[in-house]
Amino acid sequence: MRPKDRLTLAWILLTLRTTIGQGEFTENLPDNVREQRSYPQTPIIDMLMQSVAPNYTPSSPNDIFDFLRDSYPLPNGLKSPLKEYDYVIVGAGSAGCALASRLTEDPGVTVLLLEAGRPEQVPTDVPAIAPWFQFTDYVWPYYMERQPNMCLGMRNKRCFWPRGRAVGGSSVINYMIYTRGRPGDWDRIAKDGNYGWSYSDVLKYYMKSERSNLRGFEYSPYRGRAGNLNVEFIEYKTPLIESFLEAGRILGRPTVDYNAPEEMGFGYVQATVLGGRRVSAAKAFLHPYKNRTNLHILPVSRVTKVLINPENKQAYGVQYVRNKLNYEVHARREVILSAGPIASPQLLMLSGIGPKEQLSKHGIPLIEELPVGQTLYDHITFPGLIYTLNTTRVSLIENRETTLNTVVQWLQFGDSAMASPGAVEGIGYIKTPNSKEPADIPDIELISIGGSLVSDGGEGASKGVRRGMTISEKVFDEAYGSIDATETWSAFPMLLHPKSTGYLELKDNNPFSFPRMYGNYLTERVDVSEFVASIRYIQKMASTEPFQRYGARLHQPRFSKCRKLEFDSDEYWECALRVLAVSLHHQIATCRMGPPSDPRAVVDPELRVYGVGGLRVVDSSVIPRTISAHTNAPAIMIGEKAADMIKQKWSFLNKGS
Template sequence: MSMLAAIGQVANFAVGVAVNPLTFLGLVPVFAAGLTFMRYISFDPEAHPININHVRPEYDFIVVGGGSAGAVVASRLSETANWTVLLVEAGGDESEISDVPSLSGYLQMSPMDWMYQTAPPNEESQYCLAMVGDRCNWPRGKVLGGSSVLNAMVYVRGNRLDYDHWERQGNPGWSYEDVLPYFKKSEDNRNPYLARNAYHSEGGYLTVQESPWRTPLSIAFLQAGRELGYQVRDCNGEQQTGFMLSQGTIRRGSRCSTAKAFLRPVRNRSNLHIAMHAQVTKVMIHSKTKRAYGIKMVRNNRPQLVRAKKEIIMSAGAIGSPQILMLSGIGPRDHLESLNIPVMSGLKVGYNLQDHVGLGGLTFIVDDPITFTKKRYQTMQVAMEYILHEKGPMTSLGGVEGLAFVNTKYAPESGQWPDIQFHFAPSSVNSDSDQVKKITGLRDSVFNTVYKPLKNAETWTMLPLLLRPRSTGRIMLKSRDPSVYPDINPNYFTHEEDVQVLIEGIRIALNVSSTRAFQRFKSRPHKIPFPGCRQYEFDTDEYWECSIRHFTFTIYHPTSTCKMGPATDPDAVVDARLKVYGIRNLRVVDASIMPTIVSGNTNAPTIMIGEKASDMIKEDWGIEII
């Protein structure tokens, strides 16, 4: 896309109307447009990766999925010059719009999104009751860079105890001390107060920094944390419990996806081929030797077989990887046989599905004009500040200005393994009604009753998330046809303790609003109930449980469907080297291998998994790791 068209597209999104690029440029001095163009050409060396036209019949390694893990693996394996690597991605490339941090919500339900939805609830598990069809949307990136192109760019590593717990479950090499070097290997931290300590680093491919812009409410959020007895700290550092300004994967005011971080710098490596718009339908496995020797994929409506001399690495994500494995005969025997799929290895693929879930739309009202509203910040002036200076509101990390990790009464007594995470945003559901309804799937009747009355109000929101759910779900095939989406049953709230922990988290969020820091702005909760919850009094346990089951909200962190574990674990799909049990030369490298979900956003841990797996693959093929 030309810079002229890019400016026009950013303007379209910024002001919410159709703007002709030429008309838009007419509002700006010609020299400014010229300087902008020269800045992108002269100072942005990150030309987009090359989409190879002709795929070879054979490579040493085939990486399936170019997302948060797959982009890392392909980049790192191609560092070995005599290895040939093919990266296969079902989607296309990023766009200039996906670069703009504040526009992340506009990418969901777009061609860059697989647009998955959960299965409707059942008698045992009631959730998403305020959504159209009682289904929650589950965005997943169908684009080079995967969900790192759609997400809010929040950089959180999880808790050190998460990884120590992985190791205690029989996964040697996955303790916190083992994985910390891989977090640091990726990182190029550009906040000086963070970069020069034992927990962060500079010079990696992945840029991490705070947004250069925030509202006054972000400072109130930190002050509120102190009032409640929490420290303001780097939650990616020595301890996690506390409040912080969000760290994000952004660079020069723009999104830093894994495609931008790991693939653009190596785009000219002759041993790395990237095939976009190519959907893998099956892993080819020799029926007698049980060796994975190739993949079937569809590209330009034509099927193609590509062979792998060394290994196939599945990095299609917590939904895509189990789907492709099951289509290939790796999965629960009874389930595969019911679909007449020959079983190559009977493993519990698709089980153990975990996600971070919470209450959406927890809204607070303030009197001062300081919140992030569409009418105030989506203007031509704001767009030009971003285009010319890479600053201003459009650098906001999907609107998430602050994070907190807090302890309910159900958390371990040490206080070092918090069980609730807050995402703080100086805006709310009412800020952009059409887009919010599109993303969340909220019924019109629910939105109009609960949030439309706030159309002109100044509001902010807190999203309380359950960090370590006891309830687990499952991914199942609906058909042998690869184009048919699998059944996604998250089984939210089947364990009553999950609901109880969330209710405690909601009450802590109410306490945040009640602090002196927020009372300066006369903050108070929005109390109009969901239509299905009118029979309950506000702030009773029954009221909050009903609200949670209606506006069930996930920030799209599915994990654990190809569980890593020892051979003695009947639920394990891969071992600690991420090799699939019973199949040679096949690994899974993405969020699906997590034995238990991490206590925090999953993008950074998934990148870490890609880094660590790349070194393990090199070691297993005789490459010395320095």
């Protein structure tokens, strides 16, 4: 085995066998405390490191695995960044990576990409341990503000909203699911006055970024084959995915490429992986080009403010903190925020762009009054509908799969259970009878799991999924303890187009504080009715022969909050939703895109911040409406499209000068 693989193997086995609770955060822990808690500190690690790397000395006592991280040194031997660049991009997430890569294709421009997090490590390549990274320094540990009658089963009765804090952003910690949204999603965004954002407009950018390797769809006219982002089916599957697809066909849902525009249906999950290993946005768009002399990447650099001339309202740079020192860098052309749907609106408001009353409350001088953060949509799911099975070895169970053999097989071939992205195996789109969406837009996505919440349990298991959702141990044990670590199947219903709208606002004027985030989940009755209808649909699926051949039986979870309600009634499931609904971390619209006539718009259809020159927002926060998609692929598409818009603008200006 190669030395690098030996180190990877040792790290994986250690992390999977160590209680991840030692790495959990509380909200707003100081950075130094968070980093000290990022990895378990035990004598086992010392022994392990002595055996696999006896001569290794970590550069930081709080980052003992830094030798496994990617690196992004400044080119040409530079010890510090330049004082001025053509473009300064804030945030190396999914959109920021694509944007920086495309802009620096022009050797005549310079780009500085600032990122608060660190580069990713070899272990982040492992799809199976994605839940574990929810409690490391790779995330911003955001929590939604407490909402009465929601998130009641969570440890602090608040939903957890982790966002990526890494070079690669949330693509380093997510479940790698690749979805684009339906044509009707994007066409109605364009119809609202957002020129250039119809399905045909965005499709070419999805295809541009994609390197598709999907067997059976090799000749699809909707797939890209020459891009940077690898998209594949997962090689490792349980028999339950075939039951899911067959049940879908029985209920009238064909097995299709669910990212193709022709029809809604079910399919094997399409993931951003290559040979069973995660492909983050950083791997796809930065790593191959990090030796470009005009691309400067500065990790562990937290931007605190956009610099704006108050007289002409022109953005000219940013302030940032690195190694506890304050710095300033200027942009000759544009400052571009790609910090994500939480940090981008926060930075705008800290810089004087936002609701006048809120900025005044926190003593921030107003530059431009805009409804920053006043619209927020999110996708939530219910992971608690679990079916027990009477057949052995048909589902994923962590304790059974975590063996030296499966890890070595993954290292060599990428096709063991280690390649499964959190046990996600299939995606299906449906319209419930309660849907308020147009005919060609689904209201529910079903995520088929090769197991369930209980698959990560048992003696010595990580319990990573349930911990990643911050489910209370007491609530979990009462509801599911009797079936922990047994053969199960579940499908997570995701509410695609919630009518309930949230918002966020500043907590104070300290850039190191987290904003206050309000999800307002299930405040509109139609959201509840669509969710309950999706549960009924899953029950129909489970009653079909493909699942009954495994003896699928609905487990009755015992929630104390719901004990007075009749099990399996609509009222019971609404109660269960309010106990156990969790965010899928797809927040959007906090820097909403829209035409000048849209009173909720923050940026125009070219992503320029209204009223401020030289400033754009390029990330998922600009998506103005809910879409039938997880947000990683759309964010990359937005970065691709923004790069072309920026290039076209400055090419035109340079020709005219």
